[in-house]
Amino acid sequence: MENKDWKIRFRWIKEHAGTWRNEIADQLAKEAAANTDTPTCYSRVPKSVVKSELEATSVEKWQSEWVKTTKGKIIKEYFPEVAGRLNNEIYITPNITTMLTGHGNINTYLYKFKIIDSPKCPCGHNDQTTDCILFECTLLSKEREPNLSSIKDGRLAHTQTHTYKKTLQGFHQIYKSDIF
């Protein structure tokens, strides 16, 4: 339009106030929006759309890698969905990492590397694993309750943020206990 000597200025005007050119523009815009056959003549998209689409694609890719990998067996049980994990803010500490990966000051792990002579838990019932610490160990009953009472069927209800938070408090409680 500017090439044809139009002078274009943008300014705000009150809608539906009888400004007939505005009424016509409004009507044409509505018709165009409702017409799905209209060819696209403006293909630029806002940066925010590009950003969120890229994010969604990378989470999707991450998820398919996560499903395929044979690593992280224990942590996968707690966080099967990448998106679910990303939606929950978790303050990661070395103890949380140990608990969620099973790599650290846990007897089965130390035994695997021949650092100690037995994988047994000090309670004497089981080999000391993350699951045993979280769900079974009799030495940790006090620390386990009430923080971990929301765990159902021996697994974390990982879709619920409040349960997550409670569970993490539980991890901290357990790590403050004497057996570590």
Ligand SMILES: [Zn+2]
């Ligand atoms: Zn035990």
